[in-house]
Amino acid sequence: MKAIRTLSLILGDQLNRDSAIFDDFDPNQDALWMAEVLEESTHVASHPQRSVLFLSAMRHFADQLQGEDFPLFYNALSTDASANFASFQTALSHFLTQHSVQNIQVVLPGDYRVLQQLKTTCQSAGLKLKVLPDRHFISLPGEFSAWMAKRKSPIMEYWVRHLRQRTGILMADGKPIGGAWNFDAKNRGNFGKKGPGLVISGPVFAPNDLTKSVMELVKTLFPQHAGNLSHFNWPVTAEQAQLALDDFIEHRLPSFGLYQDAMWFDQPFLYHSLISSSLNLKLISPLRVIQAAEQAYHQGRAPIEAVEGFIRQVLGWREYVRCLYWHAMPQWQDWNHFGATNPMPDFYWTGKTNMVCLQQSIGQVLKHGYGHHIQRLMVTGLFALLWETDPKAIHEWYLAMYVDAVEWVELPNVLGMSQYADGGLMASKPYLASGNYIQKMSPYCTKCRYNPAESTSDKACPFTTLYWAFLVKHEDLLRQNHRMALPLKHLQNWDEPKRQALAKRVAQIRVELKSI
Known part of the structure; x- marks a missing residue:
């Protein structure tokens, strides 16, 4: 031999x-x-x-x-x-x-x-x-550790600025193009009552014989796994990944910034690129993606707020979470800042719930294996946090259910940003919100039996009820974070009868949601 x-x-x-x-x-x-x-x-x-x-x-x-x-x-x-x-x-x-x-x-x-x-x-x-070393990434080996050594905490905003300064991405004469490092103030739009209108969908990648044979294999080996294959439409080659990128740059990048956080009925993709799975399988390089977006700006085909917002997700957030993952593993997977121990609600595997926002968000995951970042962070992730779900359980759900999930990117986003299980290594505050946020960014509440403005009545939105209950339970812990001062100040105005009514509604919700 x-x-x-x-x-x-x-x-x-x-x-x-x-x-x-x-x-x-x-x-x-x-x-x-x-x-x-x-x-x-x-x-x-x-x-x-x-x-x-x-x-x-x-x-x-x-x-x-x-x-x-x-x-x-x-x-x-x-x-x-x-x-x-x-x-x-x-x-x-x-x-x-x-x-x-x-x-x-x-x-x-x-x-x-x-x-x-x-x-x-x-x-x-x-x-x-x-x-x-994995040179698919833009960060150099040891670069993050050297950057971290000069700081008390790893704030993503400053990490992306560091990378832009080193690489020259979206920079001119040492200054950020457009005169600002980010344009968040212009990137938080919703669709209003009229909805998104016509959004040009991405290309169709019809499964070839090889992919069809893999589909049959998966059906045979894993018949009990949640989700279906009927709408499989993901790039499986470098050529298809490039087509997906080109289509996004032409048709959806110009409006990406304004509507990147918005949600709408039965619209799983909207203005998003759908290339995260291609990036994470390394079918396409992040530098190529960034250069395509930069070129669109310089050619006048997309505004700076859209281009900067998109590039920040690739150059900033994606590089940041990978560096943090290797910086904090394996300890990260065992952290549980709020001591959450509840099991996952069953509807995360079925989509069967009376909460329309979760019906929509989980339903599209089952159908497509996909949800954009706000659906993940502020719908499925937020509810898991408010439900006080065991962080490992929700981490495993995300890792299993999303086509673009690889642990280096999924674990920090879920255990760090979404669930705050790391106590603030990654995020400067817990991403807590009531149902009012979902009402602002989507039309879901208009067709829901629950009212996001109520917290204690029989019609109270579970998000809103559980939000206030979470603040009550963890008030002392949350008070250590100055960014939680405003909601905790509101909580001080709650008298004892209202707190008792809240506790009663929490008990009702836990029974209601387990019985569906």
Whole structure:
């Protein structure tokens, strides 16, 4: 058996041909290894569209590599469950017993759990795993740590300014283009009573035979997983990802800034780009995405507030959460600032609830595996926070149910920003709100049985009731945050009868919502 000088592992979210894994690759001595394993769809019960997206994209990338004559060992899942490997650990261990490997390397995974598995496996085989930097990202290795060393807390706004200054993105003569670092004041619009009007939808990516075969495989292996495959329409190749980006830049970027937070009935996508899954699988590079948006501004095809708002999500937030993830893992996954212990409400897997905002937001997740950032943060995430859901439980739901979920991006957004389980490492205050916020940013309340302006009556919106109950329960803890001073001041005006009425309504809601 010919020895493999270097075995290079390619994971399912590392599908970029310009990866460091290909540097100095010698097809006469080296080999590539990819594996589909059950655990990546079962350690959380992955939405069928999420599983199909990963597996189809992996197989398309493998076809590309084989077309370039790369020596590739590819382990594919089978409909015969007994023939499948449970994890990367078991798949790689088996491979290493069958082949002589001198060196082994991988680009830094997007999941701490996977990195530990690979290290343990290599150690057992007497090999040291070489972890290569992931140059898909704009942040340089060690850059965030050096930046953090000069600060008391990691505030995203200053991190994105740092990256813009270093890279020159949206900068001219050392100053931010447009005269300001951000344009949030112009980016909080809603659609009013008339709604969004005609929004040009993105391209259709009809499943080819390869993707169809993966769909049948997922249906067979994971029949009980929540979500459906009927509306699968995600890019699975670099070419499709580029088409999705081009379409967004042309048709929806100009209005993205103004309406990025807005919601509407049965409109899951609106002005959003739908390229987060492509970015997270590395089918397209963030720098290419940013340059396309910048070019649209310079050519007069999109206003600065839209372009800056979009670029901040890619250059700022995306880079920020990845750096924070590796800075704070593995401790982050166990933090629980508010001591929340309640299980997830069942309707998160069915969408069956009388709250129209959650019907809409969860229903589209089941249908498409997608929701934009405000639906995640201020509807599904906010309710989980107010319900005092165990942070690990809601984290696992997000990781399972969204097609773009990779742990490095999902865990900080959920445990940090959404649930404030880290006590403020990531966000300067908990994202708490009553039903009034949802009423402002969507029409959902107009068709709902609940009233967001009420907190104690039988018609009181659960968001509003639970919001005030949360403030009552955690008043001492919240008082330590100066940004919570205003709502806590309002709470001081509540007399004892009103507090008792609130507690009674909370008890009613917990019974109501569990009985649907």
